Amino acid sequence: MLAYIVRRLWQMLPTLLGAVLLVFMLFNWVGGDPAYLLAGKMADAASIAKIRRQLGVDEPFYVQLWIFIRQIATFDFGLSWATGEPVSHIIATRLGPSLTVLLPLTVLETALGVALALMIAFVRGSLTDRVVMMACTAGMSVSILVYIMVFQYGLAYKLGLFPVQGWEGPRYAVLPILIGLAVSLAPTLRLFRSFVLDEVGQDYVRTARAKGLSERRVMWVHVLRNAAIPILTYVMSNLPALLIGAFLLERFFGIPGIGREVILAVERSDFPVIKAITVYVVIATMVFNLLTDLLYQAVDPRVRLS
Numbered sequence: 001m002l003a004y005i006v007r008r009l010w011q012m013l014p015t016l017l018g019a020v021l022l023v024f025m026l027f028n029w030v031g032g033d034p035a036y037l038l039a040g041k042m043a044d045a046a047s048i049a050k051i052r053r054q055l056g057v058d059e060p061f062y063v064q065l066w067i068f069i070r071q072i073a074t075f076d077f078g079l080s081w082a083t084g085e086p087v088s089h090i091i092a093t094r095l096g097p098s099l100t101v102l103l104p105l106t107v108l109e110t111a112l113g114v115a116l117a118l119m120i121a122f123v124r125g126s127l128t129d130r131v132v133m134m135a136c137t138a139g140m141s142v143s144i145l146v147y148i149m150v151f152q153y154g155l156a157y158k159l160g161l162f163p164v165q166g167w168e169g170p171r172y173a174v175l176p177i178l179i180g181l182a183v184s185l186a187p188t189l190r191l192f193r194s195f196v197l198d199e200v201g202q203d204y205v206r207t208a209r210a211k212g213l214s215e216r217r218v219m220w221v222h223v224l225r226n227a228a229i230p231i232l233t234y235v236m237s238n239l240p241a242l243l244i245g246a247f248l249l250e251r252f253f254g255i256p257g258i259g260r261e262v263i264l265a266v267e268r269s270d271f272p273v274i275k276a277i278t279v280y281v282v283i284a285t286m287v288f289n290l291l292t293d294l295l296y297q298a299v300d301p302r303v304r305l306s
Helices: 002-030 034-039 045-055 061-074 087-122 127-141 144-158 170-200 203-210 215-245 247-253 258-268 271-299
Strands: none
Touching (some): 002 271, 061 271, 087 170, 087 247, 087 271, 127 170, 144 247, 247 258, 258 271
């Protein structure tokens, strides 16, 4: 396994280099001159030239690329153009609130999705199955904005069960987690149900039933083990994107997380913050892909890493 991990880490380098080049070209060639954005419309040529020197964008492109690679290697992306705060400090302080919401949400969504998918598989094709799928379709048709407004108004404002917004600790994460679960459970259940039903019709399931195994054991042991592979792929591949995808929850509830910071950085044209978060998401995606492959073997010992 160690040789496989080393080989995969070595294979990540070209992918990371390609992503770094793409990010560099997008921000340096397509994004425009940041000196004009920071100087304002009324700035003179001398002020713009001074800002260019301070940012280092007056250097040749190969020098700027080397600076960017050095920033990635040292995890030091300089200062935010908007606030003057170190980018590394911004990401470190915003990561905690995001994980406080997203980790429990992911665990609950996965556990409920798997449990409900297996329960529905017991009654597949029945009226209960069709009613649940219709309810999931209806739930998926409702915008997340509707869920946010209804939950925020009903549970927080009218009933006072949760804080309306703000961030002073984990208790402020409960309502966003409930909303995220209400939004994500329907599509997750439909997807996990399809994974389970794909396995129910396989030959090994018929063999297990022919040996006299109970339906409960067939579903919770044999079917779940094989359905766990695509479920694990889905969950692990979504983890890096969740940090950015939760910006609506963070924005509406005033949670100082990564998603909210990305939106603020885009509004302010704060390129150092955007570049840093983009690179970190790329690295996280590759690392989670490697962890997914390693977990395959833990879930199913028949999987061989090569």
